[in-house]
Amino acid sequence: MDACAGRLSVASAAVRPLAADDPAEVDEAIRRWHGTNVDSYWYNAVQQGHTPAQAQAFFRAEVMEHCAVQVALVDGRLAGLIVLDAPWIRQLAVFAEFRRHGVASALLAWARGQSPAGLRLFTFQRNTGARAFYERHGFLVQRLGTSPAPESEPDVEYAWFAEPPRH
Secondary structure, X not given: OEOOOOEOOOOOOEEEEOOOOOHHHHHHHHHHHHHHHHHHOOOOHHHHHOOHHXXXXXXXXHHHHHOEEEEEEEOOXXXXXXXXXXXXXXXXXXXXXXXXXXXXXXXXXXXXXXXXXXXEEEEEOOOHHHHHXXXXXXXXXXXXXXXXXXXXXEEEEEEEEOOOOOO
């Protein structure tokens, strides 16, 4: 905590794998991820309708079974997570009290190390904060479209290339 400013000051977040053998850490990560989705996607009825139990089931069966899950820690506290199915970033969440302090950048740096040739992702077009973050970090819009049902939300596909594509 920065005593002068009265806010969190993060020089860097420690990034490591989610401790899949620690039920308390897994539960907290999923609970916080689900809460971030509900807060971030206030405009999407499907996201709003997901229960904590559904989030737990999905994350354990689909995310943890098929993707690399890394968490960011700040002072030993979970600050965010990233889900990578290289080259695809499937999820990136920074928990509210840790936003705008370099946590997402630390998670993204880890992903770039895992997929050095490039990364891809989708986000909703209305997610202007995420879009600005990705664009600041060199991601380029590849296409605008609509996410599959049941969300059917206008989305945007981004890509980051270690070297710009040749035309």
